[in-house]
Amino acid sequence: MNLVLPAGVGIVAILVLFYLLKWRWPRAGRPIAVILGVLSLAAYAPYAITHWPGSDIVTAVVAIYVMTAFILGFIYPAKSAGGGKASFHWGPASIIIFLSVIVLLDSIFVTLASSGLSQRAAHDLLPKPDEGSIVTSFFPGTVARDYQQQEKLFNQYDDALDEQVQLGWKVHKGWVDEPVMNQPALFKVSVTDDHGQAVSGAQVSLDFMRPADKRLDFSVSLPELGDGAYQLPIKMTAPGLWEVMVHIQKGAANFELNGRTNVQMAPRQSAQSTP
Structure with missing residues (x-):
């Protein structure tokens, strides 16, 4: 049939x-x-x-x-038209x-x-999928360029940015030690308010995002050491460029920062002077 x-x-x-x-x-x-x-x-x-x-x-x-x-x-x-108009x-x-x-x-x-x-x-x-995975050929309905949703997210971001400016917090973030793949390196975040006083009792978390492979993304929470300082040894799983999002929350106050970091494949060798 x-x-x-x-x-x-x-x-x-x-x-x-x-x-x-x-x-x-x-x-x-x-x-x-x-x-x-x-x-x-x-x-x-x-x-x-x-x-x-x-x-x-x-x-x-x-x-x-x-x-x-x-x-x-x-x-x-x-x-042929035979003299007539076709x-x-x-x-x-x-x-x-x-x-x-x-x-x-x-x-x-x-x-x-x-x-x-x-x-x-x-x-x-279709090509054969990897073992354990499922391949579909239809469009799932997700619209990457939903402009109304983008406008809504932008308005939320703009409001959050205004709140951060009004908070007046000063945040210093970064590695204490140079990050090397598969070796723990200390990452520290220091937070002070608009009067220069330490912001204690906050919840600080980091999102590490790999642009080349989102499967490597991970999140960590930093414990507080006192005087507005939060730090934790972190082991990076791959070398190269990473995106970093810092989230700080205390009560109803929220503060976010983003940045980039570069992870080395192996420790840099210091140059030795020759006599």
Whole structure:
């Protein structure tokens, strides 16, 4: 049925539409056949994607559609006007064919985005996933450039920035020791208020984010040592550039800072002077 039903419906539709259009434009047999051939593929593509019967069946159905249109165009070629003015030319036919190709491609893209490939099509066409992982071909609905959401987030950020300015806190952050991969290095955060007094009793956390691989991202909380100082030895798992977010919270007050740090592969060798 995967072959008989689509092929039968397509052949009947091509024949019926061909003779209806041929009756309207009797001299345009070949252009009509070409247009119907392209439109039949455009109509079959979404069905084949969502109900994938196998590449062999799809190839057979496509071949049947193309051959049906080809035979009709071969039997009923475009006739000369015979002194009369033809009502159908290759100029408008080429435009219709071009738009039909656009419809074909758009129908494929929209179907893939909304429904994805069937399980059999995904197995036949998509690369094999890693063991234990699942690959889907449809669009999950996440919009990366949701401008209304971006505006909302920006307004929240702007309000939080105003609150930070009003707090007047001074934050000093950074490594006490040079960060080296797989070696603990001390990271320290010092917080004072607008009067220069130490901010004690706050909750301080760090988010380390790896731009090249988000799987390496991690977060840590810094314990307080007193006098507004918070520090902890941290072992970085990969060398290179990292993004760092510092979060400081005390009661209803929130303070955030971001920055970058560079982790070395191995300790730097100090240059030795020679006599």
